[in-house]
Amino acid sequence: YHTVDLLSKTYTCQRWRVYGFSCSHATTAISAKVDRYVDYIQDYFKVTNFQQLYSIAIRPVPNYNRPEQYEPEDTIFPPYPRVPPGRPKGNRIKNAWEK
Numbered sequence: 001y002h003t004v005d006l007l008s009k010t011y012t013c014q015r016w017r018v019y020g021f022s023c024s025h026a027t028t029a030i031s032a033k034v035d036r037y038v039d040y041i042q043d044y045f046k047v048t049n050f051q052q053l054y055s056i057a058i059r060p061v062p063n064y065n066r067p068e069q070y071e072p073e074d075t076i077f078p079p080y081p082r083v084p085p086g087r088p089k090g091n092r093i094k095n096a097w098e099k
Helices: 015-019 024-032 047-053
Strands: none
8 A cells, every 4th residue: 555645745656756746546635635636736747837938939040051942853752663564472371381
């Protein structure tokens, strides 16, 4: 059996400490206490942290090694698949004494 401590957010299986969010046993203990599950998750996993992280506009870095325009004559296409002439060879199941 494992012990869940909701105040210190620990569980004897150590999943809560390693992953930052509770496992199924701790979630069951939280729901039995009729608490909100979100209150027991680290701030790293919350939507507010995600929104704060990406609130600053990300600007692309210009690449000076590539030309600006697309050159269609530089396109390389895959080889055209050719069907070999003749009837396709069938694969039969060999007997146990055949090699």
